Amino acid sequence: MVRSLALRAGAVATLLAVWWAVAASHLWPEVFVPAPSSVWHQLVTTSTVHDGQRGYSGHMLYEHLGTSLRRILLGSLYGVAGGIVLGLLIGLVPTLRTLLNPLVTFVRTLPPLAYFSLLIIWFGIDESPKIILLFVAAMPPVAVATAEAIRGVHEDYAFAARSLGARRWQVPVWIVLPSAMPEIITGIRVAVGVAYTTVVAAETVNGVPGIGGMIRDAQRYNQTDVVVLGLLVIGASGLVIDGLLQLAERRLAPWRGKA
Numbered sequence: 001m002v003r004s005l006a007l008r009a010g011a012v013a014t015l016l017a018v019w020w021a022v023a024a025s026h027l028w029p030e031v032f033v034p035a036p037s038s039v040w041h042q043l044v045t046t047s048t049v050h051d052g053q054r055g056y057s058g059h060m061l062y063e064h065l066g067t068s069l070r071r072i073l074l075g076s077l078y079g080v081a082g083g084i085v086l087g088l089l090i091g092l093v094p095t096l097r098t099l100l101n102p103l104v105t106f107v108r109t110l111p112p113l114a115y116f117s118l119l120i121i122w123f124g125i126d127e128s129p130k131i132i133l134l135f136v137a138a139m140p141p142v143a144v145a146t147a148e149a150i151r152g153v154h155e156d157y158a159f160a161a162r163s164l165g166a167r168r169w170q171v172p173v174w175i176v177l178p179s180a181m182p183e184i185i186t187g188i189r190v191a192v193g194v195a196y197t198t199v200v201a202a203e204t205v206n207g208v209p210g211i212g213g214m215i216r217d218a219q220r221y222n223q224t225d226v227v228v229l230g231l232l233v234i235g236a237s238g239l240v241i242d243g244l245l246q247l248a249e250r251r252l253a254p255w256r257g258k259a
Helices: 004-024 035-044 061-090 094-109 114-123 127-151 157-165 170-179 181-202 209-221 225-252
Strands: none
Touching: 004 035, 004 225, 035 061, 035 225, 061 094, 061 127, 061 181, 061 209, 061 225, 094 127, 094 157, 114 127, 114 181, 127 170, 127 181, 157 170, 170 181, 181 209, 209 225
């Protein structure tokens, strides 16, 4: 554990040293490669009240992050719930598998910005199109992972459960779904990652407060240090959430890799 933490700290320190060296060498203008000190200054500035201005665009950094995390959480929850139900249907019902597989593949290959404009036309520029965009982006990975995991569950488990008196509806809920849980959680981790990469696209329109909206607004004024700060905040919060999902996987599927 200590060795792992030391290696991670060493990797971060090395990246910071390389970043500082590149910025200090002035090979590129600071608008291309801002110095770590500039990003740190923006971290302080966007987290405090300065010159009568509150944070960035009137919102503190934690408010931008909190709004984006709320959107990601809602979109991911809807996507996970819909993906599990869809994956169960695809994995258990051959007819639905034939009908729904092409649809899931079609949606999965669409870039988010390709249909975000359509969502804005349908639902306006408030929260609804953002949440729906994240939902549509997060659902296919969970659906595919769930369907493939269910199809990989050995049929002997179902036969054994039926022979012990389990009803037909109990087999998918109590036998198939728990057996597929490790792969489903992997799909959930992928879905949350997709939602994170999509949040900047979701916040390109009326996205302030929001980390993606902050990045988009800073990009318009060539505030590269704010853009880098936003990227670092998204990445750091993503690492925390992925760590929580890995912890949930160890609790919900402790047998993974052991059986």
